[in-house]
Amino acid sequence: MSTSLAPVTGAPRSRQRFGRFEQYTQIGVTALLLVIMLIVGRLLYPNFTSGQAIFDLLGKNVFLIPLAIGMTFVILSGGIDLSVGAVMALGSVIAASLLQAGWSAVLVIPIVLLAASTLGLVVGIMISRFEIQPFIATLAAMFLARGLCLVITDRSIAIDNSFFQSMNLAHINLWEQETVNLRGKVRITDVYTTPSVLIAMALLLVAFIVLHYSRFGRTVYAVGGNEPSSRLMGLRVDRTKVSVYVISAFCAGIAGLLFAFYTASGDPVAGIGYELNAIAAVVIGGTLLSGGSGYVLGSMLGVLVLATIYAYKEFDGDLNTGWTRVMIGVLVLFFIVLQRFIVTRRRR
């Protein structure tokens, strides 16, 4: 790519000396936090950072990655999307019910993605054309998606389609590792990841390239940074705003498919509160909630931080689930306050 398309969010050249440091402050804090959390985990539980445990951080929260990616687009553009958890559930339910009716996976997967994107399109049009606040429009979409789930089915549907089953069971072996179990026996096991993780990573790569090296990506940043200015500059603000909600819903559809792969079922009450997790991941990853500044890779770090918190809970069975939520809340608060300070410093 040419130099004119260098990564965005940079401070003006006159402040480059400070800006260079400042623009990575938050992402640096997040990375540092992740490392500290992993070290603490290792001190508490010996196998916490063994190879497989690290890959499980991704593997067990794989559907959170697309949600966080989509949410990054929306928040960068200055909006918010509260419907992603419900759209994810809708995706898994549509997939499960169509597969149950005997449709083939080749048809079902595009249908799920199309249905999710259509919902995103409706939301985007409501927000950009009719000037309804993003949060209330996506709230309505959340009700709608969750309601449609319940209309389709009020209980979880198991999936016995061969393709979905194979995605559920598939392991991609990476290398062999010696592990010591509780009784002191040494065993050689394979460290593996799943195809779902690879799909999520591919999506992340695409999102990274789109956001940082495409005209559309720069427009997203511009709209989030200052909407009237970007309108006056002749950027296609409305089209961009519609697009980010379509992207978010599309990502939620992918998350729904990954969820269906992971659980081999479609669950109408899946992902309640996942919109909050996605927002938390984006905030922890250093994206400004007012829009215009942040990195999709930061959101990935945010997902890893959340995954590490969940891993604490998994390694210590006595830990109350409530504490994981409190921890996430405290982290979100910490990063929001950090954002406040960074923004006020930038303005000076």
Add this chain to the structure above:
Amino acid sequence: MKKLTSHRLLWPAVVLIALLLANLLWNHSFFDITLRDGNLYGAPVDILRRAAPIVLVALGMTLVIATRGIDLSVGAVAAISGSWASMYIISSADGASVSVVLTAVGVALLMALIAGAWNGFLVSVLGIQPIVATLVLMVAGRGLAQVITDEKILYPDNSPAYKLIGGGYLLAVPFSILLAGGIFALTAVLTRKTALGTLIESVGVNPEASRLAGVRARPIIFLAYVFSGLCAGIAGLMLTSNSTSADPNSIGLFIELDAILAVVIGGTSLAGGRFSLAGTLIGAFIIETMDAFVVIAISARSTDVFKACVVIIVCLLQSSRVRAWLLNVLRWGRTPTRTHHEPPPPTASKDLQIPSPIATDPATDTTNGSETTNGSDTKTVKATS
């Protein structure tokens, strides 16, 4: 002035009456209220009772929204107060004694107050966007409730005194209705008979101008969140004592959405400023009546879809672009394609576009009585242009 207020509540009231009539069509004994064991029973009483917690939460939400804020944490605050009170009553030896219940209620409400003050602090002192600031407590609060109850589902059924709050009767009327009604009346008096309501509105309409006029926004915004927290706390007590169970994961789940919906249906704009407590009350009733109707006429599973459609329709009706478009349709009896395909103009030209058909016809107000606030909208535009 009187005409204006009747205008603002006209449409919510019409919708409510229509829904009640629809219920009557499906269930001919819908309005039958019977007196059994000296207590009132019947579908309308049930609707009022189920609406009571929503009314409470929506009251607090109305004031918060009027200050240009939003409180997403009400469900979590309800979970905290409800589960704490239940936990205390269960673990105490004599759950039936009034003093135990009073202590439980008192401490639970204190927690709700602290939660509200926390939100208020984040918004008014630290200046964090309301949606984000309350999101923190929305995530963490339910976690705290889980910690309080140790992840168990509690059954505080050993205390008739506690059950009174949500499920009991006083003077033949469900106590929760009286409680919600009393708090509603108190709030209405405090905001409308004192300057408080006007101050809240001024902060919401234009924070900068009200600051210049000498209104101190910070304590007002802070108080709005404290009040919202308190209302949510009481709602939490109601919900747990009515169902005699406290599951921190489900107490008040999605009640924030119902409350926001009630406020929006009631005609209070999400952009802040003018608020209508009576509108909120009607909004809450509409939600419960609609739920009752959907359950009878279609199925309990499709209530969420209906709620979503109502939110979308109400929001579209509040949007100025849709109003302008509807107005054109009403005036010329056909859809002018121009409004469909026009490139999205900058706001300035959009504002100028609205008055053009009206400016030519002075009789708009009488012919288009259905457009509730359009009259005032266009007047201001005319004055500026």
